Amino acid sequence: MKAVQVSTLNGLKKLYLSEVPRCNIMEQSSVLIKTISIGVNRMDIMQREGRYPVPQGASQILGVEASGYVQESTSEKFKIGDKVMTLVSGGAYSEYIVAPDCHCMKIPEGISFNEAASIPENWLTSYQLLNFIAKIKSGDSVLIHAAASGIGCAAIQLCKFANAREIIATSRSQSKLDMCKSLGATHCITISDSNNFSKMILDATQGRGVDILLDPIGSSYFKENISCCALDARWVLYGMMGGSNTTINLAQLFSKRISFHTTTLRSRSFSYRTSLIRHFSENCLNQFQDGSFKAVVDQVFSWQFAQDAHSYMEKNSNIGKIILKTGSFSEN
Incomplete structure (x- = not known):
């Protein structure tokens, strides 16, 4: 599968798209997600520069949130083809990601993949x-x-x-x-x-x-x-x-x-994040569907231009979320 990787050139950390081994479901109550859109966060820039330690056991690949289709499932909550968004400990800048079903949420009706990818972390x-x-x-x-x-x-x-x-x-x-x-x-x-x-x-x-x-x-x-x-x-x-x-x-x-x-959310325990996602889902997801809440997306970059997306964030010009698009599907 493809993933965004970090290289060092003349002392500068740069992002590029490369082939890496595909991830696979290893546990019950998990889903393999075909990534469509990926949220960009300031911690991604800090991790790229070596200033943000990755939690123990997390992927070294950048990214903590994404949206896409369920490709494989060992979950009773989600079936193949479901549209989901997820919060993960790392690895979201990838063509596929594996996530526990308790850290995934169904995308509300009327919400695009780009908008959905802006929701989990923020x-x-x-x-x-x-x-x-x-x-x-x-x-x-x-x-x-x-x-x-x-x-x-x-x-x-x-x-x-x-x-x-x-x-x-x-x-x-x-x-x-x-x-x-x-x-x-x-x-x-x-x-x-x-x-x-x-x-x-x-x-x-x-x-x-x-x-x-x-x-x-x-x-x-x-x-x-x-x-x-x-x-x-x-x-x-x-x-x-x-x-x-x-x-x-x-x-x-x-x-x-x-x-x-x-506080930082990424370093919180598995059970804490599970509880947080459950509370948020129960109290807030319907508000996106009825238009009470708005997922604000500023710019969308093809993920082959992930470096440009990071540079844009470093200028502090964005209003709302910056998104990377994998280009795997035509949906927004």
């Missing part, structure tokens, strides 16, 4: 951040940094679904904030290197601050973020795009009784 991460960790409830105020990312676009819609009082989206681009507004953000704030965004957050919340802060940035926003938090706020750090080193006054965290959490 939407499950957002659902985890808001429901499993921050415990969102009706009336909460939520601050979402990098809100036009795939995770951010999902988080805005999940906050609206949970009846959040304020959904505050931040970005450095007005066009990205326009998309956030269309998805349900109640306040859209442009961040620059010079502005004091915490004042704008406090103004949006009548001086109270936010109950939940979703933070993929890290150190560069850290001090401002503390000022944004309400009493007993839940702050979830799930990325470090703005760096990992910072100096803070811990008394500020204590005085506001801020609950600070960190």
Whole structure:
């Protein structure tokens, strides 16, 4: 089968399409998926560069989410020909992938393969951040940094679904904030290197601050973020795009009784991901079918141009998801 591989040329990590041994079903309650569309994530870039350790036992091939047809099955849940999307620990940049049936979801009616491939990692991460960790409830105020990312676009819609009082989206681009507004953000704030965004957050919340802060940035926003938090706020750090080193006054965290959490989904246990997928499927999949939720796809690249897709993501230009298309089928 074909798969995207990583090579080193003149010290640079490059992606290319190559033949590798085909994977096979080795266990019960599993499916072999003929991959149609693949979601691109920032962790793929970090893994390509050798900065993201692959979980023990996972494929060294890039990618954690895909959509396609069931080609073979030892599952009672899925039959050959079913359209599915899946979250895997690795190996999604491949013509075929094997996945346990408990980590697969049927693609809702009316959702394309490209849209389906944008759902598992981003939407499950957002659902985890808001429901499993921050415990969102009706009336909460939520601050979402990098809100036009795939995770951010999902988080805005999940906050609206949970009846959040304020959904505050931040970005450095007005066009990205326009998309956030269309998805349900109640306040859209442009961040620059010079502005004091915490004042704008406090103004949006009548001086109270936010109950939940979703933070993929890290150190560069850290001090401002503390000022944004309400009493007993839940702050979830799930990325470090703005760096990992910072100096803070811990008394500020204590005085506001801020609950600070960190998380990555890929390193979670098999049972945790199974539970997450089950909860998300039961509560959210119908919302895609009836149009309440929108899977936002920015660009689609043929997988032979996977390097271009990574370069595009590194420019931080995307609004929503970047997709690789295997070209095996004509469906979108």
